[in-house]
Amino acid sequence: MPSNATPPDSTPPDDTPPDATSASGASTSVPSTERLTITGAEVFVTCPGRNFVTLRIETDEGLYGLGDATLNGREKAVVSYLDEHVIPCLVGRDASRIEDLWYFLYRGAYWRRGPVTMTAVAAVDMALWDLKGKALGVPVYQLLGGASRTGVMAYGHASGETVDEVVDEVGRYLDRGYRAVRAQSGVPGLPSTYGVGRGKLFYEPAEQGLPSEHVWSTSKYLDHVPTLFRRLRDTYGSDVHLLHDAHHRLTPIQAARLGQELEPHRLFWLEDAVPAENQESFRIIRQHTTTPLAVGEVFNTIYDAQTLVTEQLIDYLRTSLLRGGGITHMRKVAALAELYNVKTGFHGATDLSPITMAAALHFDLWVPNFGIQEYMRHTEATKEVFPHAYSFDDGYLHPGDAPGLGVDYDVEKAASYPYERAYLPVNRLEDGTLFHW
Ligand code: EZ4
Numbered sequence: 001m002p003s004n005a006t007p008p009d010s011t012p013p014d015d016t017p018p019d020a021t022s023a024s025g026a027s028t029s030v031p032s033t034e035r036l037t038i039t040g041a042e043v044f045v046t047c048p049g050r051n052f053v054t055l056r057i058e059t060d061e062g063l064y065g066l067g068d069a070t071l072n073g074r075e076k077a078v079v080s081y082l083d084e085h086v087i088p089c090l091v092g093r094d095a096s097r098i099e100d101l102w103y104f105l106y107r108g109a110y111w112r113r114g115p116v117t118m119t120a121v122a123a124v125d126m127a128l129w130d131l132k133g134k135a136l137g138v139p140v141y142q143l144l145g146g147a148s149r150t151g152v153m154a155y156g157h158a159s160g161e162t163v164d165e166v167v168d169e170v171g172r173y174l175d176r177g178y179r180a181v182r183a184q185s186g187v188p189g190l191p192s193t194y195g196v197g198r199g200k201l202f203y204e205p206a207e208q209g210l211p212s213e214h215v216w217s218t219s220k221y222l223d224h225v226p227t228l229f230r231r232l233r234d235t236y237g238s239d240v241h242l243l244h245d246a247h248h249r250l251t252p253i254q255a256a257r258l259g260q261e262l263e264p265h266r267l268f269w270l271e272d273a274v275p276a277e278n279q280e281s282f283r284i285i286r287q288h289t290t291t292p293l294a295v296g297e298v299f300n301t302i303y304d305a306q307t308l309v310t311e312q313l314i315d316y317l318r319t320s321l322l323r324g325g326g327i328t329h330m331r332k333v334a335a336l337a338e339l340y341n342v343k344t345g346f347h348g349a350t351d352l353s354p355i356t357m358a359a360a361l362h363f364d365l366w367v368p369n370f371g372i373q374e375y376m377r378h379t380e381a382t383k384e385v386f387p388h389a390y391s392f393d394d395g396y397l398h399p400g401d402a403p404g405l406g407v408d409y410d411v412e413k414a415a416s417y418p419y420e421r422a423y424l425p426v427n428r429l430e431d432g433t434l435f436h437w
């Protein structure tokens, strides 16, 4: 071992020994959760309809914790990051020290942030919260501070090639009890549109094989969207929450125009109006429209949202636990957002596994500034591979009361669905220019 290496189980020098005597002379007994030594960890890849990467951390107590490590279209990069660079460092460490391990992986890497790194960090973090809940015999939402609500409002995805199809599909969600529905439609004059599903009540963004290509016209899109929401309001009235995702394709001033034109239809939110690398873009949109704004499914850390939150440029932050470094980091992000009246609205597409969904639901049930939870149903095969305690009833999700996250991973069933290369599509303008999503 090199001379500057610290043994994994060493106690930091400033730790107070458990038998220390206080200044008053009384003996202070510092309660401590028992040490839970990590004995090993394994990464699994399965494709029950789509690819998922799962981290399982094992301990000397025989308990294991599960974390989601799926990065849509870049799955193997995270597998390698975990196998080669994270797992060797975990073995022998104390799984009960979640915060310390988070900083070990974040600060210790030197190369901070980025989707691959932060997905790997999130996978470890989820697995450690799962382990702590199991070790203490409580669901994770109890560890966070307990339930702030009785259920987690979810929104579903309605889509169709035509406005008529979308209207019918929104109706199907309302029949199932949903209070909130995202609506996306094909655009007249464009052969295909991302976000328009291939099946009823189910939508999967990635496609097997190499990336397919869509053709995009912002002007055709902008002319069409207000028509869709006028029809939806005329049909279903004002009670249902309606949401829409622009997938980062507009300029700030185009987003401002769309926001204005949608104001009469009172959207719950307009999502990803512009690419958000440039947080200042939202100042322009905000100056022009009262349509609520949501962004953040591609963010990795608090720094991606700092300006947006502290200048109150958005209403909902969509960074999922999976992209944002897990529960440990996202609760700091949520606390900052709470100060500025920004609510959560976690990403919950099918490319986040049931482990992320479970972790999100524990977080959502607790977090004071909860807004809404995206919920795209997984395939039946996915549910078999990941048996879970969470449930949907009458528009609301609940994480259940199983200890930890309440999700398992059936290694044998998973093995019957081997990895298949899959990608999100790419998007080109009518003249062939490669465009934003
Ligand atoms: O494009 O999850 O709001 N949901 C979305 C998703 C994302 C995919 C990317 O992997 O925008 O469909």
Ligand code: CO
Binding pocket: 245, 247, 271, 272, 297
């Ligand atoms: Co989105």
